[in-house]
Amino acid sequence: MKKVTCPNCSNYGSPPTMEESMSLFDLEEEADLEGVKKIGAFRQRGQIEGKPIWVCNQCDAGLWIKIFGKPKLIIGSDLQGLKEDWESGTGTDF
Numbered sequence: 001m002k003k004v005t006c007p008n009c010s011n012y013g014s015p016p017t018m019e020e021s022m023s024l025f026d027l028e029e030e031a032d033l034e035g036v037k038k039i040g041a042f043r044q045r046g047q048i049e050g051k052p053i054w055v056c057n058q059c060d061a062g063l064w065i066k067i068f069g070k071p072k073l074i075i076g077s078d079l080q081g082l083k084e085d086w087e088s089g090t091g092t093d094f
């Protein structure tokens with residue numbers, strides 16, 4: 001998986017792999033939700049124009065992941081809009 005650096009806080013890495021995400025489903029029933037959320041440097045939160053949105057687990061900034069070039073930082077009202085779409089669409093925390 002591609003790794004990126006957060007333009008906001010320099011956090012570096014990638015979201016959990018599919019295998020890690022699947023194993024989290026089992027873990028979630030056993031509590032420690034905070035620990036589960038922090039696996040991986042980023043979490044995946046939907047997409048724009050077919051490109052994934054990752055949210056930084058360190059500073060909660062949104063990153064729009066391009067195939068080429070640096071990720072675009074998503075903050076302020078744009079990030080708020082993504083958050084509302086995600087939460088109303090999935091029923092889970094952004």
Ligand SMILES: [Zn+2]
Pocket residue numbers: 006007008009010011056057058059060061
């Ligand atoms: Zn960050």
